[in-house]
Amino acid sequence: MKILEIYPCLQGEGLLTGVPTVLVRTAGCNLDCVWCDTRYSIKPDPKEVTTYSPEELINHIDQEYSEFRYVMITGGEPMIQKDIYDFISLIESKVHVTVETNGTIIPIEQVCFVNLWSVSPKLSSTNIAHLDRDVDYKFWIGLYEKQKNVQMKFVLAGMGDYREMRNVLTGPYGSLLNWGDMPIILQPAALEGKDIGDRMKFVECEMLNDGEHWKKYNVRLMIQQHKIAWESERLR
DSSP states (O other), X not given: OEEEEEEEEEOXXXXXXXXXXXXXXXXOOSOOOTTOTTGGGTSOOGGGOEEOOHHHHHHHHHHHHTTOOEEEXXXXXXXXXXXXXXXXXXXXXXXXXXXXXXXXXXXOSOGGGOSXXXXXXXXXXXXXXXXXXXXXXXXXXXXXXXXXXXXXXXXXXXXXXXXHHHHHHXXXXXXXXXXXXXXXXXXXXXXXXXXXXXXXXXHHHHHHHTGGGGTTSEEEEOXXXXXXXXXXXXXX
């Protein structure tokens, strides 16, 4: 596995916000979002990348971070790593495993070993063609129905993203799907610390105005805590 960095942190997004966690950041991504806050992970400097076997990576985590109960695998896009399934199957008995993914790559193995799939679909503000960022929502909903281990996390980086996300959920296609009680998290992107308050207020007002839309969805507004605390710093 090609790993860019490993460090302890408090999770900054989603249902596990604030939980002490070992973050494992893989190198490389199948997308190239213009506002990505870890652009150094998309096409990283080879000098910054360390190659581990799954066993070596687990040994490193055991030796350096044995006191942690949670591990989050993120990127980049971790699902492009060829040994990702072996790593998950070997570590799942030791810790709680979260995989942060853009959702475009459907897992084919070891889905039962992941405690939480944190699926973050990309919207138009990424400047990526729709077909390249397309997500099979039906698959992820089906996985949640079976295992209750998926959160759907929409990062809203542009004012139009909210309306696009609403259409994903309540439009002609989304309204036919059984979202059930899957957690759906809306996160205004903290692109600049000074404007996050305005972004939060905008989405809050839109959600309240759209109250009728959200009756059958388990939707909530959350902040990107780590971006407020650390802004653009690395190795938090």
